Amino acid sequence: MKKLFLMAGACSVLAACATPSTEVGTALFAITQQPMLVTESAGTKVGRACAKNILGLYISGDMSIEAAKKNGKITKVSSVDKDIKSYAVYSEVCTVVKGS
Numbered sequence: 001m002k003k004l005f006l007m008a009g010a011c012s013v014l015a016a017c018a019t020p021s022t023e024v025g026t027a028l029f030a031i032t033q034q035p036m037l038v039t040e041s042a043g044t045k046v047g048r049a050c051a052k053n054i055l056g057l058y059i060s061g062d063m064s065i066e067a068a069k070k071n072g073k074i075t076k077v078s079s080v081d082k083d084i085k086s087y088a089v090y091s092e093v094c095t096v097v098k099g100s
Helices: 002-018 065-072
Strands: 029-038 045-054 058-061 077-087 090-099
Touching (some): 065 077, 065 090
Antiparallel strands (some): 029 077, 045 058, 077 090
16 A cells, blocks of 8 residues: 555656646646737738656747747737646647747
C-alpha cells in the first residue's frame, strides 16, 4: 500500500511539471482552447506559434503573438486564442492568431 501511494505521488508531481498553468486547472491529459482577444475586424489568415514542455525539464519555443502573426503573414489581428494540449509528461501551448 505504501508503494502505491509513493507511485501515485510521483506520477502527480511529474504530471504537474509537464502541465502548463491554465485557468481550467491541472490534469494528466487535457486538450483545451481559450479565447484571449477578439476585435471587430475579420480575416482569413491563421498563424500559430507554439512552445513545448517535457517533464518541466526541457521547455522550448516562442508562443508570442508576434511570432504567430509572422508565421501567418498577418498584419491586422482579428482574434487571438490559446490551444493547450497536455499528455502526462509532455505539453504544448500554442498561440493562434487570426486576421488579414
